[in-house]
Amino acid sequence: MKVNGTHYRSLWWDDDKAALQIIDQRWLPHEFRIQQVDTLQDFADAIVEMRVRGAPLIGATAAYGMALAAKIDPSNAHLDTAWEFLDKTRPTAINLRWALNRCRAHLLPLPEADRPAAALKLAHEISDEDVGINHSIGQNGLEIIRKIAAGKKDGEPVRILTHCNAGWIATVDWGTATSPMYQAHDAGIPIHVWVDETRPRNQGALTSWELGSHGIPHTYITDNAGGHLMQHGLVDMVIVGTDRTTRRGDVCNKIGTYLKALAAKANNVPFYVALPSPTIDWTVDDGVAEIPIEERQEREVTHIQGLTDDGKIGVVQVTPVGTPGGNPAFDVTPNHLVTGLITERGVCEASAEGLAALFPDLSGIAKSA
């Protein structure tokens, strides 16, 4: 998508420098900084510190990490070491392991001499595929928005609530939850987006930055406002992303998603999840029992970063000094709270049957694996 009129992906390969370039998201929405990633430690730091974040983008970044590993030393032993090193960076988003497994499975059967070039080619492919998947999710989600718009008076916007940032910078391009929004806006359907701030990291500010750059009307709201807005009939639908969706359609996403799903159910607001197929964990059924939830540093809760009055990025402490902070980064929304999963192949019920019907090729392989 565009930043100040120039099209960017959230990561890209620079042929001249023979290196990966990323947007360092720690400084957004206030500063747009590009960073080169040169070493395996850089890759791990970029993921852990959330310079890159969002499940699909973490996966694509890890694929370039494996390409670097293959360039340094293409032996089986080194690829295994790199797999383990990158796999432990963040535990919840399954796209990380999906990408690492795909790279390893592709490379190990090849002669060592062929592995560096093959690994880089595969990383490019994974990135390009992500863009295609997200565009298709947008097309499928657009039809849902179009139907809701058809029931509105001329010019009245479809009011969509979203949580976290499942936008283009959380993917390689388009975003998942935001892709239907971009495509509805571009199709001339009026929309207005309620953007949850998403404490503690305030990814809602990233979503606001994205939507604002694309000219989409939106309002940044506190995490606690959604239920009230739904009670008063001010939300037509919710669309969120996912970090891992189980075979039966339980959805693990940014902390606070579950509360929004409960409020949506209580108020008859449709609750949709934009789901790229690499985010499905076919090995897991019960999301609450089986998905590891990342526990992040308490400093993310006790402190907050923003733009100070002198125009500089600064950090302030919110709590009394010494107050302990708890920081579970994700929660699980059980499938019965989800109206539908918007995938690249169409929209399905959040159930084992719904997912298997859309992805018979993938669900079958996982069961026999």
Ligand SMILES: CSC[C@@H](O)[C@@H](O)C(=O)COP(=O)(O)O
């Ligand atoms: C298309 S991104 C989907 C999810 O990864 C997104 O909603 C989310 O929870 C991101 O969490 P983050 O901790 O910012 O990486």
